Amino acid sequence: MKNDKTAGGALGLDVGTSRICVAREDGGAYKFRTELNAFVTIPYSKMTENVLKREGIPHTVQDGELIVHGNESEKFADLLNVDIRRTMTAGLLSPSEPESLSMMRQILGNMVGEENSPRKLCFTVPAPPVGAQDSLTYHEATIRQILTDLGYEVRSVNEGLAVIYSELESSNYTGIGVSLGGGLCNVCMAYLSVPVLSFSIPRAGDYIDLSAASVTGERANRIRLVKEESFHLNGFFSDKVHQVLGVYYDEMIRTLVQAMREAFAGAKTLPKLGRPIPLVLSGGTTLPSGFRERFEKILKEENLPVPVSEVRLASEPLHGSAKGALIAALTDL
Amino acid sequence: MMLAEAGTRNQAGERRRGRSAWWRGWRTPRVQELRMSVIEWRAESIRDPVERLRFLRNTVDAGTIAPVPAVRPARRDGRRMVHAGMAVAALLTVVAFMASPTSSTSLGTYPAHFLMPPPAPQPAGEEAQKVWQVEVTRDYETYSNGLRIEKAYETSGNPRVPYPAYRRRDPQLASAEMRSGPAGIVYHTTESHMAPFEPEENGQMQRIGASVLDFVRRNHCYHYLVDRFGRVFRVVAEGDIANHAGLSIWADEKYAYVNLNGSFLGVSFETETRRGEDNPEISPAQIHSARILTDMLRYKYAIPAGNCVTHAQVSVNPGNMRIGYHTDWAGNFPFTEIGLGDNYEEPLASVFAFGFDYDGIFVQSTGRRLWQGLRASDEQVTLQASVLGMPVPAYKRILRQRYEKILAATRAATQKGENNNEE
Numbered sequence: 021m022k023n024d025k026t027a028g029g030a031l032g033l034d035v036g037t038s039r040i041c042v043a044r045e046d047g048g049a050y051k052f053r054t055e056l057n058a059f060v061t062i063p064y065s066k067m068t069e070n071v072l073k074r075e076g077i078p079h080t081v082q083d084g085e086l087i088v089h090g091n092e093s094e095k096f097a098d099l100l101n102v103d104i105r106r107t108m109t110a111g112l113l114s115p116s117e118p119e120s121l122s123m124m125r126q127i128l129g130n131m132v133g134e135e136n137s138p139r140k141l142c143f144t145v146p147a148p149p150v151g152a153q154d155s156l157t158y159h160e161a162t163i164r165q166i167l168t169d170l171g172y173e174v175r176s177v178n179e180g181l182a183v184i185y186s187e188l189e190s191s192n193y194t195g196i197g198v199s200l201g202g203g204l205c206n207v208c209m210a211y212l213s214v215p216v217l218s219f220s221i222p223r224a225g226d227y228i229d230l231s232a233a234s235v236t237g238e239r240a241n242r243i244r245l246v247k248e249e250s251f252h253l254n255g256f257f258s259d260k261v262h263q264v265l266g267v268y269y270d271e272m273i274r275t276l277v278q279a280m281r282e283a284f285a286g287a288k289t290l291p292k293l294g295r296p297i298p299l300v301l302s303g304g305t306t307l308p309s310g311f312r313e314r315f316e317k318i319l320k321e322e323n324l325p326v327p328v329s330e331v332r333l334a335s336e337p338l339h340g341s342a343k344g345a346l347i348a349a350l351t352d353l
Numbered sequence: 354m355m356l357a358e359a360g361t362r363n364q365a366g367e368r369r370r371g372r373s374a375w376w377r378g379w380r381t382p383r384v385q386e387l388r389m390s391v392i393e394w395r396a397e398s399i400r401d402p403v404e405r406l407r408f409l410r411n412t413v414d415a416g417t418i419a420p421v422p423a424v425r426p427a428r429r430d431g432r433r434m435v436h437a438g439m440a441v442a443a444l445l446t447v448v449a450f451m452a453s454p455t456s457s458t459s460l461g462t463y464p465a466h467f468l469m470p471p472p473a474p475q476p477a478g479e480e481a482q483k484v485w486q487v488e489v490t491r492d493y494e495t496y497s498n499g500l501r502i503e504k505a506y507e508t509s510g511n512p513r514v515p516y517p518a519y520r521r522r523d524p525q526l527a528s529a530e531m532r533s534g535p536a537g538i539v540y541h542t543t544e545s546h547m548a549p550f551e552p553e554e555n556g557q558m559q560r561i562g563a564s565v566l567d568f569v570r571r572n573h574c575y576h577y578l579v580d581r582f583g584r585v586f587r588v589v590a591e592g593d594i595a596n597h598a599g600l601s602i603w604a605d606e607k608y609a610y611v612n613l614n615g616s617f618l619g620v621s622f623e624t625e626t627r628r629g630e631d632n633p634e635i636s637p638a639q640i641h642s643a644r645i646l647t648d649m650l651r652y653k654y655a656i657p658a659g660n661c662v663t664h665a666q667v668s669v670n671p672g673n674m675r676i677g678y679h680t681d682w683a684g685n686f687p688f689t690e691i692g693l694g695d696n697y698e699e700p701l702a703s704v705f706a707f708g709f710d711y712d713g714i715f716v717q718s719t720g721r722r723l724w725q726g727l728r729a730s731d732e733q734v735t736l737q738a739s740v741l742g743m744p745v746p747a748y749k750r751i752l753r754q755r756y757e758k759i760l761a762a763t764r765a766a767t768q769k770g771e772n773n774n775e776e
Contacts, residue, residue, distance in 0.1 A: 192393050192396045192397065212393060213406055214409075214410075294390075
């Protein structure tokens, strides 16, 4: 599989619980490539390995098993009727997955390739969950080490700040960036590009999937597919899965907005804002139609202490963080 | 670096006491608010998102953001910040500061990122077309775009040695990249006697032309000379140094260049300078030749259109810290006809990066076109000073100290190649 080694220039990398997205600049335009941050193991056979090689499916052989990672892992999981395994959970490297480190190394290596000459790369890190400031250290250091070993000059950027860098140029990078991914919702407020407050909450897409799965008796994978393919937040639900998804979406949004209200109200020093600031939503969890409107409605109900001029979706919700990381890397050139 | 930290680093007691009045004023919430408005206003003028972010990240840090004790809900009473008004207020603040006691300033005691404005996009001009050499003989060279270079007066000089190109990314300009290829072109006039451009004056014009060529050859004045009939003569080999722009300054989007003999090619027209808006005495044949010569050089050395400038734009006199020591092509160079953007609109790095001044005589000799660049330069200096909360003269003193350092560094770096024929 082609990686982005030959593209030249800086790279932006969004390392998410669910997906990893790499961004690069090509002829003045931003180009993206996304891989599922997951893998599945299948019993080893020479014939299966040959098929994987012939089809160019990224895989490794380990301890008598074939490990398929990235986008193709989902198909194999479906085929074998098993759940995919994740390298990360709740925004951080999974402590309960023994292969998380080696698989993360494989996936990242496959996506960005090894680099012989110094090349800048900026990757996203989540904000610490409220009250758990030190929990990021291992995760960030490990990803940094993997990428440094691949030959990159590495720096990191807060995920919410990356959304701001990607989407809020028009307000001089002043505003609130919210990245709603698989494991975490990341919030960052920046004033003239300087982050002044950031935090995360461990309720996001996966929480919705698992909660809905436990209520409906469906597999989490299936819930995710329904959510991504046909779910919408317009108040009318055609079946039970949609109805349950709507409930948990509402709960997640309200939890997030309440956390924002408390964080902003509790902040000892915030910049003096001369005018209301924009809030931009990014990430795969924002994709259902009607999400922005629902978020805005709840935001008004909760009366956020920071004046918000508008709530809008990122131009490309799945790529917002990676694009912001790339802009951070380019700025550092 | 924080401003407060910068203040404490000033070890000279007298100087510190002298600065304290305006320094205390700087830290008042109102002034901080004004300063942030100016920064925001500046940022909005930067179109490239990466450059804008870089400017903000270099200019603002967490400690410079004015905090408020508690967050207030949105005000909807129309008291929104009006940028232009705030900018004017910020400039008034500068005037207020000018009345405050200040003492000598020193490079290094101020936040470095205030010392260089972010680059503005340069006029693009036309894209350099592919040009290649077709024929080479002992007497001439021809090129695919019709250019013919006469070699009768060609001479060699001191070879060009690697010269420092100072990175604008480093606001102190302390980091330089050593480069060896030409980075730009400086256009000159010979300022020689001009016989009437009439058929009956052919003999006289040819005699004067030969005399001029002989003079510039002996003195290694330029790399190329375009005579009155549009003939292009190579005088100094492109790989050698010509003595065409000794004390001079230019900056493009990425680099600042000091003393352009070693870094820019010199192309001169056989003509003399006209003041202000007057049309130059230059023939269509000269314009055509200059265009195809410029095309060839731009393509050969990947020279951006923004680095094709006139001697008047780059010339400086460190003796009185004024620009425009030479005024050839001060206001009427045919940039557009030669396929370049109108570089007269460009702010001059000599002013905004190194604090040079200019006088009324120079303004009179330039005319409206170069005056646009001067005005842009002045605006940049005023804004930079206002962001720092300093009087403009004090800010210029800092820039001038930097020039002295850069000039010394450039001379040291290029000493081997230069023949010290600075003008």
